[in-house]
Amino acid sequence: MASPILPGTGLGSGLDTGAIVKALVNADKAAKQGQIDRGTATNTASISGIGTLKSLMAAFIKSMTELGSKTNPQFSGxxxxxxxxxxxxxxxxxxxxxxxxxxxxxxxATSSKVTSKAFVDGTTSAITDGTLVIKQGTGTYNLDIEPGATLQSVRDSINADASLKSAGISANIVTDSFGSRLVLGSSTTGADSDISVSGIPELTIDGMQVVGTTASPMTADSAGSIGALAVNxxxxxxxxxxxxxxxxxxxxxxxxxxxxxxxxxxxxxxxxNTDGLKASIQKFVDAYNAIANSVTSLTKPSLDDDGNPTIPAALTGDALPRSILSAIRSPLSETGAGDKLTVLAQLGITTNQKTGALDFDSTKFTAALNDKKLGGEVQELFTGDNGLLERMKKAIAPFSDAGGVLEQRATSLTKTKTKLANDQAVLDRRIDILTAVLTKKYNDMDTLVGKLKATASNITSMFEAMTAQQKNS
Structure with missing residues (x-):
């Protein structure tokens, strides 16, 4: 008797050919898929870890730059x-x-500000071409005025000239009741810094002549220093x-x-500057500890209740974080160029042997400033020539600079990510082909088995009919 056809099984054989194909395909796929999955997980964690490292380095460099500012000194004694x-x-x-x-x-101290005569046609007033000569103190600046120039184009040419810009001389147009005037000003202060203009007749300005005062009220032809000469x-x-x-x-x-x-x-x-120095040193310690603790955390796996590692951190086993920590720590042990103050320990700054972070003893710091009078050398230690902050930035530059170790690692990881994605695509295509091939084979087998069963059933029926006839005869 023919085998029953079960749901989800081959129509001819009664076997679950779909499950058989799936099992065979999964067996073939497992090893390569596991390799890709493990590689992807590691690559994803590493990309995240390197991104975190780059952010930490950027924040640390920003802190070191701010602490080392020359315009806003942070370590003044x-x-x-x-x-x-x-x-x-x-x-x-x-x-x-x-x-x-x-x-x-x-x-x-005041700076010079001078005005030309008034132009009734405003900013579009035509200006004679030639060489405009602007003088201030011992400096002389020549500016070519092209044919077709206007009051506005002259102003723009003055402001665009690099030599005038570096001298701190700029121009604008001011319109009063008489018309529009070319007004020149300077960031240079002090006596003998008055501006004079010559070369173009209608723009001639005698900087030593004062206009716009009670004694010399402004008129349409007034040209000279406005209100007063520059003074010390x-x-x-x-x-x-x-x-x-x-x-x-x-x-x-x-x-x-x-x-x-x-x-x-x-x-x-x-x-x-006890309080100011203490605050700045605390900022340094905090910035150092922030990057040291964060970099360390990227390598430490999670632990279970028994202290055994469970989930690895983003960069567990990676030598790069240790290299960065070593680079940052190295300048701490170097001797500074000061006279009395040469090492951080004199200011109460020491390395914690258990955590690797910095400890700041404010009592020792206060004693260093009040008893040992080291306050005047703190700035030299941190921000002097080849000071601690500069040495630290140099030490981490190979990692943080454009094209440095971190950027190279990020580029390499991105390439690996692309390769893993390509490997997955290749594997998926191969599995699709294998599934199609095996499905066809098992379908063909099922069809053949079905035909064989049908033939067997027919033969059986024939023999059964023959037997029945013999019994009846």
Whole structure:
């Protein structure tokens, strides 16, 4: 009797040919698929880890750059406080001496601002071509004015000229009741810095002639310095009369830079910058510990309750994080170029032997500043020539710079990711072909078995009929 046809089985054989094909295909696929899956998991974790490393390095470099700023010094040994910041502020250098300084500003240094005569046709007024000659102090600047020039194009040419721009001279157009005027100004302050203009008749300006005052009211033909000539700053320090071409004064008192802001009196108090230095050193310690702890965490696997590793970290077993940590730690042990202050331990900064992070002992730090008077050398240790911050940036540059180790690793991982995707595509195509081939083979087998069963059934039926006839005869 023919075998029953079961759901999901071959119609002819009664076998589950789909399951057989699937099992054979999975067996063939398993080894390569496992290899691709393991490679993909490792590659994905590594890409994530390298991305994290790049972000950590960028944040660390940013912190080191900010701490090492020359325009906004973070490690000044002394602090200068002003009793009235409306009139004077001050910055103390490491050669400053503690004390009080009474500053009385009688006038600020001013810059030159000059105007041409008025042009009734406004900004489109035609200007004669030729060579415009602009003079300030000992500097002379020649500017070619092309045919067809207008007041506006002359202004634009002045502002586009590199030599004038570097000299701090710029131009604009001001329109008053008489018409539009070419106005030139300068960022240079002090006496003898007045601007004069010649070469183009209608733009001639005598910088030593003052216009726009009660004695010389503005007219359509007025051309000269507006309101007053440029002057030096005049001030006193503890009653001593001083003058300066600039409102930034760095040679009046050794180690101090005064910023004169307005006419008035203020007292500058200079003292050891204990709080400022402590805050800056804490920023350094925090920045170092942030990258050291984070890089270390990228290599440490998760542990179970018994302390056995379970899930690996993104870069477990990778030598790169250890190389970065070694590069960052190396400058810490190097001797600085200071006189008395040469190592971080003198400021209470030591390496924790268990964690590798930095510890900051504020008690030792305060003693270093108050008892050992090392405050004046802190800036040299951190930001001097080949100071600690510069050495650290140099040490990690091979990793963080464009084309460096991290970028090369990221590029390599991206290529590996692409290769794994290609391998998966190849495997999928091969499995599709294998599935089709095996399915056809088993379908053909099933069809053949079905035919054989049908033939067997017919033969059996014939014999059964013959037997029945013999019994009846």
């Amino acid at each position: 002394f602090a200068a406080a002003s009793s009235d910041v409306k009139f004077v502020t001050a910055i103390a250098g490491n050669s400053a001496v503690g004390g009080n300084y009474a500053i009385n500003v009688t006038n600020l 700053a005049n001030f006193t320090v503890d009653g001593m009369v001083l003058t300066s071409k600039s409102n930034t004064v760095d040679k009046a008192v050794s180690g101090l830079t005064f910023n004169l802001l307005a006419v008035g009196t203020s007292t500058i108090t200079v003292s050891t």
